[in-house]
Amino acid sequence: MDFYGHVIDGEEVASLGGARFDTVDPFTREAWAQVALGGKDDADRAVAAARRAFDEGPWPQMGFAERGRILHRLADLIEEHAEELALADTRDMGKPLTQSKGNDVPRAAHNFRFFADHARLSTGEVLPMDSGHHTYTRFEAAGVVAAIAPWNFPLMLETWKVAPALAWGNTVVLKPAEDTPASATVLARLALDAGMPAGVLNVLHGYGPDSAGQALTEHPDVDRITFTGESGTGRTIARAASAHLVPVSLELGGKGANVVFADADLNNAVDWSIRAIFTNAGQVCLAGSRIYVQRPVYDEFLSRFADAADAMVIGDPQDPDTQIGPLASQEHYLKVRGYVESIESEGGKLRTGGLGDGWTVRPTVAVDMPPNARHCREEIFGPLVVVTPFDTEAEAVAMMNDSPYGLNAMLFTENLHRAHRVSAALKAGTVWVNCFFVRDLRAPFGGVGDSGIGREGGNFSREFFTEPKAVVMQISPVDADRSRTLS
Ligand code: NAD
16 A cells, blocks of 8 residues: 655655554545654654754745746646646545646646745835835745645645745645645655755644644744634634744635526526535535525526536546545545435425435535524535525625625626625625636635634735835934934
């Protein structure tokens, strides 16, 4: 069986105590590889390597161009190893290979190219002051970054954190999710092949509580924690970070609302709404899991939507025709199954879908659910959507905002005024109008409420992964009183 080790200080290594765990393919439901199981000693070793690489260099001192060349080489190697990386994620968590290879791997390569170029082309500010001084800004690497990732888009979300952290001159300890460890080890091997110095990108495997994750977030030598995962875990990590006053970025859960107005282009609305909830078997923080449809088009939308859901191909993730694979693990399947089985006891009706073979769940549509049903309020993280009618725009906005989460929302309308009005009224980090998933990496990404703290992307990643510094210089001699002026 394949073995995936930690990568610490430029070497792929086993855990100090020799512990390992199996990673299970959720389609075959059998272990397909073994992975080093890290504990506190391994976390200490990984942080010490990252600390040394930061304090002794050369990574933080390299120019943006030289670091950028290495990050671009890594992007090229990611593309050359697309099959190996995509297969690792597909075997670990069951997403169709067409998606891991066609979407996640290219986006991982793009993350490195984008953030390398963004850092190189980034400009600071010069603030001329009336007092005869000027102030300018510098963005200095923060130090050792702990990056803790979830299992739903393993490589893609890991690189979303690692790429800006590295581009700005930090060193990193990456802890992938325990369900999806393999691609992170491959990524770190490729980084070494690309010429990245030892200790700059370290990978530490293990679980969260009482394991590698907790040890990393409680480590006194970590300067930044960037986390993507569940809101409850985010709270635990924020508490750990507060002990050392370490800045933390939290990208957490969601309960994406999606509203279809009567004036929408229904073909477009059905097409995006299907992708919004059933891509990656609904295991997407942004999943459009609550659809509100204006009453005049409710029946037509629901009928077209349910037909499109029924037409989706479920099966072997390695088969190129498959659109929906199994859920990522048995534990997660059992959680989602609970929601499917309780649609009626919570007061709703199953319109289509239900349980599939093995750990698969068919695209499932629930209707007539009371607004306080668990299905309308909790993040299910599976291919289950609730469709609800509404009458007025004000009612739709109130329903969409009635959630502890605020990651994203979608709206479908051909009315320009309504599009702007509703976008402004929604409690969400991202609003998509007549589309979904489209991302510009310069834009802020993150959520409000239980969906997180902070934003990443473009300059927002720069702010998080650096210590911005103000340098104040006297330009010409001035009298003492004026030089104390605060502009
Ligand atoms: P999770 O919170 O269970 O685990 C995420 C990571 O945190 C894993 O690596 C895990 O080992 C680690 N971890 C768990 N407990 C820890 C602890 N006490 N200390 C340190 N590390 C710990 O999340 P998951 O189930 O892997 O991922 C699914 C969740 O992620 C969903 O809620 C989803 O919405 C969210 N998510 C959010 C975004 C976003 O950008 N907002 C993107 C993708 C996924």
